[in-house]
Structures are given as structure tokens and as C-alpha cells.
Amino acid sequence: MPQIQNSHLLRVPTQADCPVRIFRRDDGLTVVHQYVATSPVAVTDVWVKAGAASEPDEWSGMAHFLEHMIFKGTERLAPGCFDLAIESCGGVTNAATSHDYAHFFITTAATHFRETLPNLAELLLRAAIPEEEFRRERDVVLEEILQSYDNPDDLLFEATMEELYRRHPYRRPVLGTEDSLMGRSPEEMRNFHSSHYQPDKMTVVVVGGVSEAEALDRVDESFRNFPTPANCPNFPIEAEPPLLEVRRRELRLPRLEMARLNLAWVGPGIDRICDAYGLDLLSVILAAGRSSRLVRELRERRQWVQGITSYFSLQRDSSLFTISAWLEPTYLEVVERTIVDRLHQLHVEPIPEAELDRAKRQLRNDYAFSTETPAQLAGLYGYYQTLTQAQIAVMYPERIQAFDAETLRQLASQYLTVDRYVATVAIGDEWC
Known part of the structure; x- marks a missing residue:
């Protein structure tokens, strides 16, 4: 077994029974590792605190566009060489961007970890962002934006975010807009990259059949010589004022056969994660599954909707709680009124024990099913480490199980208010 050479990479204390181990280097780079003895696979997932919320308004869409450009090579790696190298050893690679982060991952056989990791680090730290590739890939991103205009659910979500957040960057679409993308230059993107792709904003997660010593040594060797930070526009993120009324917006969309109703509430940020877990439970109780x-x-029973679901999304600064329905337009008012009434019921009546136990069991099972593979574990750890601390992820089932009916009643009263929410509706032109 190789010896750990990087003595300056210090372990962050975790619970004794925590399967994940966390290390932090002198420059701030964080490494998260879990050895899975039975897995022949190695997953490397690199998370960067450089999502859409890191962009000034005029650079909207830059973080997502950069995600594309990362794969366009460096001075050493020509465009396409990285993908070819990963595919040649039977691996897969992908990336994603949200408001709070961007992340890039590769999955290969564990035997290929040593040869593939340096290439991923090369892309992330030394992205060339060549002008010709910039212009070509901008057309690809613009096509994504145009496609989103044809998706009524995407349009409704963006309208909801604009109404829910009037100041915070969460109000802006991750993809950006046509105008913001056309106004950007390769030099501005290089500045954004060098400013944000720094060790103190980066977490490297390695999960699978790679030993701790091997993972730490290879990460320490590969993630060196970060770019010199350039001048990137700084802007203060304003705290979002409390929502004090019901805000409404209606979209009229062509060829929309079934209306959409979306009700949304702002929930707690990562600093109140226990409250967030409670809202996760309330989401299941309200509209997750036939029960x-x-x-x-x-x-x-009433057959007023074709479908209805509730969704809870934890974000760094504030979470998002939504109830969405697909229905005939004639039922819009009565459905919204019924949903609000059922929320009020949560404020005043404790959830029956059997119903609460069923929701807890569903979330614990969902957690178990979503942590079966190295790729799932790597994504979970990277997400939590980027927002707070990776070790918190393993505590989720325990914390869900600890909730009682009275605590959930209080959380419903605090966050799922019946007179302060956003209601967005999408309806077909023929109903004008």
C-alpha cells in the first residue's frame, strides 16, 4: 500500500462510526474519501462553489457555460482528448451546474483511477477556453435556452423563482439568457474561472475501490498549480426580504392542453438543516405517492387533477418547497383553495402516528436506495460538503426518525404559510 506523502493534508474530525473521511489541505482544498472494499469501481466527483449564484447579473449563465467549456481542453489536452481517454477505458464522465455549485465526475474501473484523475484535474485547473471553441459552444448553450422556452414546466419554474426571489441570485435562470450569453467574452470567462476554481472553493470526492492512501496521494499530486486569481466582478448577495403576501403570475402558452398550478414557499437555508429535514417529511405527507x-x-377521490406532487429542494441560502398540479383550467381555483386549506390543517392538527411513521419509512428507504453505488455516495458527499459538511449526509435517516408530530406542526405553521406564498399558473391560449 502506498504511503501518504502529504502530511500537510489534515483529517477533519468526524464521528467514530462515520464511513466517510474528510481531509483539508493547507490551501483549503478538501478531499472526501470512502473506501468500498466490494466495489471494482472508482468515482471521482469534483465540486466547486461556483454556481449561478456566484455570477453578477450581467454575467448570468456564465457558470453553466463554463461547465461546457471545461471540456474543451487545455494547452496540453486538445478538445475531445479527455472524453476519448475516459471512454477508451470504459468509463463515463459528466457535469452539472446549479445555483450553488458546479460539479464534474468520472466513473471508471478502480484500476484506471491513477491515469484518469490527472486529466480531470488538468481540465479543471487549466481550462484554455479557446475563442473558436467558445463561439461554437455558445451556440450549443443558446440552443439549450431556446429549448427551455418550449418546455412549459421550465417556464413555470423560472416564473416561480422570479416571483419568489426579488433580490437574491436564485431568481435568475441557471442557463442565463440569450442577451447575457451573447454579451460575454472568452476573457471574461477566463476571469470567472480563475477567480472561482480555487482550492478553497473545491472539494474532491473519491469513493469506491481505491485506498485512502492512494486517493490522497493522487489528489495531492494532481490538484496543484491552481490558476492565478484574476479580477472578477464582486457583488454583495442581498438577503431576500420576507414574503408578506400571496404573489401571483399567469403564463399564457400556445398548445398547452393541461394547465399547470405551482405553489411555492421559501424554506430554511443550510444553517437550519434540521428544519429543512422536517419540510422533507411534510412534502412526503402532502403529495409523494398514492398514500x-x-x-x-x-x-x-375528487379527480380534480391529473397529477399532483410536492417537492423540497435544499439550497445554501434558502430552500424551496413546491406543490405542483396538472389539471383542467376550470379546477384551478378550487384546487388551490383546497391545498391551502389542507396546509392550514397541518398547522392545527398533529399528524397521526401511523401516517408519520409511513412517511419516515419512505424517506429512509429512499435514502437507502439512493446510496447504494459509489456514484450515488460521491454525489451525496460532494453536495453536502459544498453546502455544509459531508458527514452530515450519513445522519439523515437518524434525524428523520427523530421528528415528532408537534415539531412538524410547528414547522408547517412557520414555513408553509397560508397567506404568504407564490402561485404561478400556466394555461393554454385557447382559454383566454
């Missing part, structure tokens, strides 16, 4: 309250009543 949930709104599905049983509005779809199965």
Missing part, C-alpha cells in the same frame, strides 16, 4: 394526502383527495 399521500393531496394525491388521495385531489387525484384519486
